[in-house]
Amino acid sequence: xxxxxxxxxxxxxxxxxxxxxxxxxxxxxxxxxxxxxxxxxxxxxxxxxxxxxxxxxxxxxxxxxxxxxxxxxxxxxxxxxxxxxxxxxxxxxxxxxxxxxxxxxxxxxxxxxxxxxxxxxxxxxxxxxxxxxxxxxxxxxxxxxxxxxxxxxxxxxxxxxxxxxxxxxxxxxxxxxxxxxxxxxxxxxxxxxxxxxxxxxxxxxxxxxxxxxxxxxxxxxxxxxxxxxxxxxxxxxxxxxxxxxxxxxxxxxxxxxxxxxxxxxxxxxxxxxxxxxxxxxxxxxxxxxxxxxxxxxxxxxxxxxxxxxxxxxxxxxxxxxxxxxxxxxxxxxxxxxxxxxxxxxxxxxxxxxxxxxxxxxxxxxxxxxxxxxxxxxxxxxxxxxxxxxxxxxxxxxxxxxxxxxxxxxxxxxxxxxxxxxxxxxxxxxxxxxxxxxxxxxxxxxxxxxxxxxxxxxxxxxxxxxxxxxxxxxxxxxxxxxxxxxxxxxxxxxxxxx
Amino acid sequence: xxxxxxxxxxxxxxxxxxxxxxxxxxxxxxxxxxxxxxxxxxxxxxxxxxxxxxxxxxxxxxxxxxxxxxxxxxxxxxxxxxxxxxxxxxxxxxxxxxxxxxxxxxxxxxxxxxxxxxxxxxxxxxxxxxxxxxxxxxxxxxxxxxxxxxxxxxxxxxxxxxxxxxxxxxxxxxxxxxxxxxxxxxxxxxxxxxxxxxxxxxxxxxxxxxxxxxxxxxxxxxxxxxxxxxxxxxxxxxxxxxxxxxxxxxxxxxxxxxxxxxxxxxxxxxxxxxxxxxxxxxxxxxxxxxxxxxxxxxxxxxxxxxxxxxxxxxxxxxxxxx
Numbered sequence: 081x082x083x084x085x086x087x088x089x090x091x092x093x094x095x096x097x098x099x100x101x102x103x104x105x106x107x108x109x110x111x112x113x114x115x116x117x118x119x120x121x122x123x124x125x126x127x128x129x130x131x132x133x134x135x136x137x138x139x140x141x142x143x144x145x146x147x148x149x150x151x152x153x154x155x156x157x158x159x160x161x162x163x164x165x166x167x168x169x170x171x172x173x174x175x176x177x178x179x180x181x182x183x184x185x186x187x188x189x190x191x192x193x194x195x196x197x198x199x200x201x202x203x204x205x206x207x208x209x210x211x212x213x214x215x216x217x218x219x220x221x222x223x224x225x226x227x228x229x230x231x232x233x234x235x236x237x238x239x240x241x242x243x244x245x246x247x248x249x250x251x252x253x254x255x256x257x258x259x260x261x262x263x264x265x266x267x268x269x270x271x272x273x274x275x276x277x278x279x280x281x282x283x284x285x286x287x288x289x290x291x292x293x294x295x296x297x298x299x300x301x302x303x304x305x306x307x308x309x310x311x312x313x314x315x316x317x318x319x320x321x322x323x324x325x326x327x328x329x330x331x332x333x334x335x336x337x338x339x340x341x342x343x344x345x346x347x348x349x350x351x352x353x354x355x356x357x358x359x360x361x362x363x364x365x366x367x368x369x370x371x372x373x374x375x376x377x378x379x380x381x382x383x384x385x386x387x388x389x390x391x392x393x394x395x396x397x398x399x400x401x402x403x404x405x406x407x408x409x410x411x412x413x414x415x416x417x418x419x420x421x422x423x424x425x426x427x428x429x430x431x432x433x434x435x436x437x438x439x440x441x442x443x444x445x446x447x448x449x450x451x452x453x454x455x456x457x458x459x460x461x462x463x464x465x466x467x468x469x470x471x472x473x474x475x476x477x478x479x480x481x482x483x484x485x486x487x488x489x490x491x492x493x494x495x496x497x498x499x500x501x502x503x504x505x506x507x508x509x510x511x512x513x514x515x516x517x518x519x520x521x522x523x524x525x526x527x528x529x530x531x532x533x534x535x536x537x538x539x540x541x542x543x544x545x546x547x548x549x550x551x552x553x554x555x556x557x558x559x560x561x562x563x564x565x566x567x568x569x570x571x572x573x574x575x576x577x
Numbered sequence: 578x579x580x581x582x583x584x585x586x587x588x589x590x591x592x593x594x595x596x597x598x599x600x601x602x603x604x605x606x607x608x609x610x611x612x613x614x615x616x617x618x619x620x621x622x623x624x625x626x627x628x629x630x631x632x633x634x635x636x637x638x639x640x641x642x643x644x645x646x647x648x649x650x651x652x653x654x655x656x657x658x659x660x661x662x663x664x665x666x667x668x669x670x671x672x673x674x675x676x677x678x679x680x681x682x683x684x685x686x687x688x689x690x691x692x693x694x695x696x697x698x699x700x701x702x703x704x705x706x707x708x709x710x711x712x713x714x715x716x717x718x719x720x721x722x723x724x725x726x727x728x729x730x731x732x733x734x735x736x737x738x739x740x741x742x743x744x745x746x747x748x749x750x751x752x753x754x755x756x757x758x759x760x761x762x763x764x765x766x767x768x769x770x771x772x773x774x775x776x777x778x779x780x781x782x783x784x785x786x787x788x789x790x791x792x793x794x795x796x797x798x799x800x801x802x803x804x805x806x807x808x809x810x811x812x813x814x815x816x817x818x819x820x821x822x823x824x825x826x827x828x829x830x831x832x833x834x835x836x837x838x839x840x841x842x843x844x845x846x847x848x849x850x851x852x853x854x855x856x857x858x859x860x861x862x863x864x865x866x867x868x869x870x871x872x873x874x875x876x877x878x879x880x881x882x883x884x885x886x887x888x889x890x891x892x893x894x895x896x897x898x899x
Contacts, residue, residue: 380787406789420787423780425847434777434788437770445769489788 083110084147085273086131086242091141093130095476098468100126102297103140108242111271113264115284115305118294119317119508121466121478124277127294128244132158132165164235165244168506169418170227174220178202181219182234205233209263224368225256232263236272243267244275249283250506253367261287279508281310293317318510334358337528338410338497340379343388348374349552352388356497356528361519363543364532365568371552372532373415376499380405380412392496406435409496413486413503415532417479421486424475428467429456431474432488459488464514480511487518498522499530504538516542536565550574602841602856605889609863617870625866627747633836633862634755635810635817636829637855640836641762642803644854647837648766649799650779650846654710655695656807656833657826658717663688664811665721668730668821677737685808691717692804696797714830721823731820741817751813758806762851775799780847835886836861841893860885 086108093101101123108114116124129135131143133152143150145161152158155165172181179202180187188197202215211229219227228248235243249257264274264287276288284291285305293300293316300316334357343352349371356362366372378386381399390397392408399405402412414420423431433440433452440451456470463484467477474485483503490498500519504512519529519542533539539546544560548571555571597604614621639656646653667684671677691713698709743750766772777785778795786792815821840857842849864885868878 382787401789401791402787403789403791412787414784414787420781420783423777423784423847425780426776430773430776434773434785434790437773441770445771447768447770447773493789 084108085110085145087144088127088131089142089144091127091130091138091143093126093135093138098476100297101130101138104294104297104299105302106292106299107302108273108275110241110273111268112289113268113274113276113287115276115278115288115291116294117278117281117284117291117313117317118300119478119480119510121296121480122294122317122508123297124294125246126297128165128246128275128277132163132244159238159240162239162241163244164238164240164242166228166231166235166246166248168247168250170224170231172219172227172230175218177218178213178215178222178230181230182215182237184234186238201237202233205237209233209236209266211259211263223253223256224251225253225259228252228256228260229263232267236267240272242273242275244277246277247279247506248276249278249280251368257283279506281313281509284313285310295319314509317508334360334526337393339389339391340375341389341391343375343378343386343390345374345378345383345386348383349378352549352552352554354547354554354557356530358528359523359526360545361523361529361531361543363539363546364530364549365534365536365539365546366549366572368534370549370572372549373501374552375549375554376412376501376530376532379410379499406493406495409494410499411435411490411493411495411497412499413490413501415501415505417483417486417506422474422482424473426474427471428460428465428474428477428485429453429470431485432456432459432492435489436492455492456488459492463488463518480507483507483511483515487515491522495527497528497530499532501532502534503531504533504535536568539568540565548572601892602839602853602860602889606856606860606863609860609867613863613867613870617867620867620870623747625870627749627752629859629862629866630752630755631749632865633858634749634751635814636833636836636861637755637858638758638806638810638813639803639829639833640840640854640858641758641851642799642806643833643837644762644840644842644849644851645766645775645799646803647834647842647844648779648846648849649775649796650782651699651706651796651799652710652834652844653692653695653800653803654707654830655691655713655717656803656810657829658714658721659688659691659804659807660811660814660826660829661821661823662691662717662721662724662811663808664815664825665725665730665821665823667812668733668815669724671733671737672730677734681737681812684812685805688808688811689801689805692801692807693797695804696800699800700793700796718827725821725823727823729820729822733816733819738816738819741813741815742819751817754809754813758809759851759855766851771795771798776847832861832882835882839886839889860889 084107088104088106091101091104104123104127106127116127118124126135130138133154136151136153150161152161173184176184179199182202182205183198188194188201199215206213206215209232213226213229219230222230232243248260252260267274276284278284288305290302291305291308291313292302293313295317336355337358339355341353344350352375364372364375377383379390381401381404390399392410397408399408405412429452433455437447440448440455442448453470459465460467460470465481465484467481474482477485503515507515519531523529531539531543540563545557546563546568547557548555548568550572551574558567619625639660643653643656663684666687667680670680670683695709695713698704699706739750741751745753766775774785774790774795777788777790778792782792811826814825836857837849837854838844838857839860840849840853840855842853861882864882865878868881873881
């Protein structure tokens with residue numbers, strides 16, 4: 081029997097209108113990597129927030145840590161006891177250096193910061209972790225992967241015994257994922273426990289010992305990873321069988337409906353030309369920062385200094401702003417739902433209607449509440465959005481449902497071309513599947529889709545052709561019949577096919 | 578069984594908390610009124626109530642514009658100076674034998690123009706709102722001093738004087754103008770696409786832009802409206818005093834912002850209402866009136882007002898702390 085480090089018993093927590101957790105048990109042993117999985121809204125984040133003192137007001141249950149009952153009142157208290165959490169959105173200060181961030185709030189020295197000791201201590205931690213990093217660099221100059229290492233170093237420097245990682249790989253390159261996994265292995269050997277939250281089920285089989293599945297605020301099952309397979313976890317998560325994970329898709333040979341020619345934005349993208357056919361899902365692959373999103377944004381009128389031509393249905397378009405693009409039938413779904421998609425203080429309905437509000441009026445500029453309500457109700461049922469009501473604040477919804485709200489906003493404008501930038505990022509398996517199906521339906525209706533994704537299986541299975549971007553240039557367009565994961569990776573890292 | 582009752586009672590608790598949260602400014606105002614009605618028998622009389630309305634109407638009109646600015650995640654520090662310049666220009670025009678209507682229109686145009694300039698600098702030149710309007714505060718004040726030569730412009734036609742000093746029945750005309758602007762402000766914010774866009778821009782400007790909203794235009798318009806309403810207040814004040822003072826409206830921006838914030842509009846943007854601002858304006862008005870009735874010296878009044886604002890914002894932030 082391994083040492084029980086953490087025991088959460090019978091935890092219940094509710095929010096206005098939502099029972100987020102219902103009598104959930106969760107255990108972590110010393111030196112284990114314990115996966116916590118579930119669809120969006122299943123209660124994973126809430127459970128972590130209860131644990132680390134962000135929600136100290138849970139209604140029921142007890143937490144035992146190292147055999148003693150605890151109830152942390154705030155994150156600082158939890159941290160002191162040895163519980164660290166690394167959030168999906170990293171919490172580092174971009175203008176400070178690596179060393180300053182690692183010891184933020186605990187700088188050595190009295191009054192004056194002992195910079196020598198600060199640097200020496202930081203160096204020591206990274207050496208122990210076996211990570212190469214320039215500790216004098218400002219955080220803003222580091223890749224996301226390196227920033228994550230800094231977060232982990234910070235946790236280690238505080239003698240953390242449990243580190244919870246929320247979607248740690250969602251913005252990492254494959255290389256960085258490897259480094260992270262090696263690091264987790266090291267932590268494990270030193271007896272540090274890791275709670276690993278991820279939607280990437282493959283990762284769980286790679287590094288986790290046990291997995292606890294949550295669904296709708298209940299614990300479904302806790303089991304050893306060795307005793308279970310992927311399909312079984314998926315079944316537990318969604319409560320039903322999800323069979324073909326990707327819908328079948330035929331190669332499209334429709335007429336070209338959309339074209340870009342010699343699209344360039346100084347310092348971002350160079351001389352990009354391609355076309356998309358009616359009813360086609362065209363993939364754009366490439367590494368983070370290669371320029372995929374920048375191509376989308378250039379088409380969408382975000383950059384003032386864009387050059388090159390854009391044609392839709394044979395007509396040359398003069399797009400100067402996102403508003404122009406939407407008017408012409410082009411819509412860009414951002415990869416950055418929280419920062420660029422949602423308006424948190426507006427309701428679900430108000431978020432949906434935003435792009436066609438001018439059409440939902442009684443007379444010019446006066447909103448027709450009735451027309452707005454009809455639209456909102458239509459999309460809530462069409463996309464099966466789970467919300468307590470149409471006028472609930474959008475910030476209270478789960479990630480998958482929030483994405484569907486933004487998708488409703490996109491679809492409400494009846495676009496002819498939709499650019500979807502990482503539409504399934506940070507979304508659970510069930511909702512992902514629904515989005516794939518929606519894309520298929522849209523394509524069948526004749527909508528052209530440009531699909532940007534870092535998940536190659538998605539790209540391979542959904543698109544009929546894939547353009548690969550490297551360093552702001554379109555390296556090559558691969559036909560669906562010839563595309564393989566290796567081919568894409570080769571081109572995306574600067575190789576020639 | 579037991580669980581159900583616990584759930585029920587937490588639901589009630591939540592409901593009451595939400596109710597308190599929504600109406601706390603109103604409850605504060607009510608408490609203030611009740612306490613005062615015991616402390617002074619001159620307080621709760623119709624003439625005194627109308628008096629309070631008249632007193633808050635000038636700043637209240639500006640606060641309606643400020644509410645829109647702050648919901649759009651901006652701030653306008655130039656309102657007091659714009660008030661002074663617009664009032665002075667209107668007065669100067671009339672002194673030069675321009676008709677009252679034209680003089681007032683020119684005054685309003687000056688304020689709107691300066692607001693427009695603020696908006697252009699903030700949205701197109703992408704300068705910080707705080708700095709732009711701080712600079713405008715100085716520019717407009719300076720222009721007022723230049724225009725007036727530092728001396729008041731006084732003595733107007735009785736028709737003009739009735740704007741600030743007249744009554745319809747027993748109701749002061751400034752209070753009526755304030756009420757009309759409140760209603761218009763409420764309708765604009767809740768019923769129009771423009772109003773919705775103000776919330777969207779303030780709530781998340783990037784998202785609003787990607788959703789196709791011309792965010793620059795919304796910001797420019799909001800500052801122009803703030804300028805227009807400041808000018809309107811300038812005209813009313815000039816009329817009421819029968820004089821355009823070059824130092825009129827100094828430090829008004831603080832009271833105006835206080836009214837908006839007391840009314841529950843968040844300085845973070847994206848949230849707030851004109852109804853709240855009315856309550857906020859009345860709190861300031863009742864407070865000033867009460868301190869006067871109680872014979873508190875004016876220097877202490879400033880201290881008391883500051884403390885009330887601090888306590889109100891403190892309560893709000895305590896409540897919303899995670």
